[in-house]
Amino acid sequence: MPFSVKILGSNSATPAYGRNHTAQFIQIQKHTFLxxxxxxxxxxxxxxHCKAQKINHIFISHLHGDHYLGLMGLIFTMHLLRREKDLNIYGPQGLDEIITLQLKYSASALNYKIRFHQTDSTKTELLFADDTIEISSFPLNHRIPCTGFLFKEKPKPIRLHKERLPADLTLLQIATLKKGGDILNENGEVIFKNSDLTLPPRKSRSYAYCSDTKYDETILPYIKDVDLLYHEATFLEAKAIWAEKTFHSTTKEAATIAKKANAGLLAIGHYSARYKDVTPFLEEAKQHFDNTILAIEGESIEIED
Structure with a gap:
């Protein structure tokens, strides 16, 4: 089952050099998120070739324009395409007012309902959960209220070892195996051990998204041992003072967070428009955390199970 992050936009405040504002298209099992x-x-x-109408949940980290100014256009396009399914939008206080105001003054009545879920940038919150995945928010340290998002698969079921399964097992016995039980006879004696007929569950994968934030180790408990970490790296290390002033991070700082969090893979993005070539971003980050890649628009990052 897929667990992929497609980069749609990788630049910071100003689109430049063919790089666009921040957006990511996430596919996890049966779900599609923005x-x-x-x-x-x-x-x-x-x-x-990302199907917008499959998006049922949109997560907005904060209200700086490079992270949400495309939202109303997308909302209206979904309406014009006759969307009927509810659209869940998660974001900070004020985003609902922005949406309502634009609908009001354009005299627009959507074909579908927007269900707004206000996030709280002061604490971690569970935003969404079903039988396969849970999504939570956590605080980031930016100039205005800002949240990161953590996507985690729930523990997966035991797998049947099909090549070892006896042909005459009943549906009840198979269900017992899937629940982790042994197969017993009428006398309560074990006739088949669960470990002999099953395989361990597939790995439960995780992804943490840290959009805009200065270096802040308080996020480490939320992102510890994550398989994939996206952490902004707006500036090269030579601009560390500027990063501090603007509540952003450098390559070294993003890599240091990844190392301390024991992340499996670090993707860096949110590049400042002052840089045409982002190759030095990768070179600098890898000096501190080798398993680093650049967020490149159009590329998908796959997390294997």
Missing amino acids: LDCGEGTQLQLAKY
């Missing part, structure tokens, strides 16, 4: 929705996101969705 993380942030900067200007031009719907064009990027179309360019990279």
